Amino acid sequence: MLKLKEILIGVRYKTDSDISDLTVNRITNDSRRVAKGDLFIALRGYNIDGYEFIKIAIKKGARVIVSERDFKSPKDVIKVLVKDTRAASPLIAANFYGNPSKKMSIAGVTGTNGKTTITYIIENILKEAGKTSGVIGTINYRIGRRQFPSNNTTPGPLELQALFDRMRKHGVKYVVMEVSSHSLDQGRANGVLFDVGIFTNITKEHLDYHKTIKRYFSAKVKLFDKLKPGGVAVLNNDDPMVSGLKSRIKEKVLTYGLRHKSDVMACGIKLSVDSTFFTVKTPKGSIDLSTRLIGRHNVSNILASVAAAMALKIPLSIIKKGIELFSAVPGRLELVDEGQQFKVFVDYAHTEDALYNVLSLLREVVPDRNIITVFGCGGNRDSRKRPLMGNVACKFSDSVVVTSDNPRFEDPGAIISQIESGIRGAFSNYDVVEDRREAIDKALRMASKGDVVVIAGKGHEKYQIIKEDSMPFDDCVVARSVLKKII
Numbered sequence: 001m002l003k004l005k006e007i008l009i010g011v012r013y014k015t016d017s018d019i020s021d022l023t024v025n026r027i028t029n030d031s032r033r034v035a036k037g038d039l040f041i042a043l044r045g046y047n048i049d050g051y052e053f054i055k056i057a058i059k060k061g062a063r064v065i066v067s068e069r070d071f072k073s074p075k076d077v078i079k080v081l082v083k084d085t086r087a088a089s090p091l092i093a094a095n096f097y098g099n100p101s102k103k104m105s106i107a108g109v110t111g112t113n114g115k116t117t118i119t120y121i122i123e124n125i126l127k128e129a130g131k132t133s134g135v136i137g138t139i140n141y142r143i144g145r146r147q148f149p150s151n152n153t154t155p156g157p158l159e160l161q162a163l164f165d166r167m168r169k170h171g172v173k174y175v176v177m178e179v180s181s182h183s184l185d186q187g188r189a190n191g192v193l194f195d196v197g198i199f200t201n202i203t204k205e206h207l208d209y210h211k212t213i214k215r216y217f218s219a220k221v222k223l224f225d226k227l228k229p230g231g232v233a234v235l236n237n238d239d240p241m242v243s244g245l246k247s248r249i250k251e252k253v254l255t256y257g258l259r260h261k262s263d264v265m266a267c268g269i270k271l272s273v274d275s276t277f278f279t280v281k282t283p284k285g286s287i288d289l290s291t292r293l294i295g296r297h298n299v300s301n302i303l304a305s306v307a308a309a310m311a312l313k314i315p316l317s318i319i320k321k322g323i324e325l326f327s328a329v330p331g332r333l334e335l336v337d338e339g340q341q342f343k344v345f346v347d348y349a350h351t352e353d354a355l356y357n358v359l360s361l362l363r364e365v366v367p368d369r370n371i372i373t374v375f376g377c378g379g380n381r382d383s384r385k386r387p388l389m390g391n392v393a394c395k396f397s398d399s400v401v402v403t404s405d406n407p408r409f410e411d412p413g414a415i416i417s418q419i420e421s422g423i424r425g426a427f428s429n430y431d432v433v434e435d436r437r438e439a440i441d442k443a444l445r446m447a448s449k450g451d452v453v454v455i456a457g458k459g460h461e462k463y464q465i466i467k468e469d470s471m472p473f474d475d476c477v478v479a480r481s482v483l484k485k486i487i
Helices: 050-059 085-096 115-128 157-169 181-186 213-226 296-311 316-324 352-365 385-396 412-420 436-446 475-486
Strands: 039-041 064-067 078-082 105-110 133-136 140-143 146-149 174-178 194-199 227-236 252-257 264-271 276-282 285-291 343-347 371-375 399-402 430-432 452-456 463-466 469-472
Touching: 039 050, 039 085, 050 064, 064 085, 078 085, 085 157, 105 115, 105 213, 105 296, 115 133, 115 174, 115 296, 115 316, 133 157, 140 157, 181 213, 194 213, 194 296, 213 227, 227 296, 252 296, 264 296, 264 352, 276 296, 285 296, 285 316, 296 316, 296 352, 343 352, 343 475, 352 371, 352 385, 352 452, 371 385, 371 436, 385 399, 385 412, 385 430, 399 412, 399 436, 436 452, 436 475
Parallel strands: 039 064, 064 078, 105 174, 105 194, 133 174, 194 227, 227 252, 252 264, 343 452, 371 399, 371 452, 399 430
Antiparallel strands: 133 140, 140 146, 264 276, 276 285, 463 469
16 A cells, blocks of 8 residues: 555645545556555546546545546545646556666667567577566567566556566566557656667658657657666667757767668678678677578667667677577567478568568568568558558569458458559559468468568467457468468
8 A cells, every 4th residue: 555645746636635644555547447445547548538437436446536527426535636647647657656667777669660679689688698677568578587468569657667566576677668659649658767768760650640750750759858867869870860869869879770870880791581690880899790680670670789788788798699699579570480492481560661671681682582472451550551561562572462461440352452552553463362361371382492471460469350359360370380281
């Protein structure tokens, strides 16, 4: 239990009650989880307003209600009125859990692409450095060797602070987390101070939510308002919008890049379909690297990780070991090998830029072999990228199978038609197979010795979302099942 006045430190509020000695058992913004003695935040969300659930929370025993609007309540229920519940929630959560993030070193990664890969690489570097770490990201949340399912790339403020608290109690000293544009825009990461902030790149994504690239970019820039004094910003010098932030950031900046002179640079890059070799030049010296991660985009991800690890005071020798011992990220150019004579990769690429990175890489390293690509586009997401992704797929592949992804509440056929609008008449190297399982089967049966099959869009996901239903579907599992039948 904690005193309410301590939970409300830093929050502007009004109450008619004497709260000097009042204690609270737990905090929640979910009326279904309220128990006797809890504090319930009537959170104003984007689809649901918690104000409508105040009566339920009171009936279930809530002792304190935090709300933007006044309401009728029994005398034994304490009303705390605030201007903005979304702004108050992170402060309340951080106070309740004792501000655990202030007791750990935290690296946050934002950007359109590369976030997940970078968190995995930094995690492995920290492991080799003997540091106990936690990870918060798209695929899952991890505390040491323990893994937990993730509902959001960046959880809500109450869940986030509870997760930090759990990590701290398990001896975690370093946290690496993906920080999505949605979470920054909605203030989910407020109350968190970062030792390192990494910005990978910016391309057209999530415009269904942000509406414009400018607003999308502005949301991500908010990460650097949360740097601790003495914190370090790590910026991709190859992205003009990101590199332009250098003059605006008050704290120290480390740049990385492949094309432009940067603090952390790569040279002598040698790419193959199995591995990558290059030299990293840093202000602390150079290291030669051999990695099982393939592609120039992964070279960039590694450079970001090197810069972040340096900012966390990890020696270059440990950084080298952590990178070279790291093998793969689930669903990021993940190799599916059942002994077939051609390569099969499953990748999360679901934007024009990400698909370009994957396919242009493969075209570079296997110029004389066929590339067969299976992909679709998710429903109820930015529809403007659909024809662009179709164009990239057909341009860099010998054969393309256009299929369904997570259609959600949209008609899969209509989504495919929008993809086709970017390729119809310009390309003829594609087929349409709406059923994703059948599309994967068709692509794998088309492949010959030495060819490369890319199954793009879903990566690590283990479900297919159709309307309200989330049904089991794993591209890797489906691909293995087909391969076992045909080889």
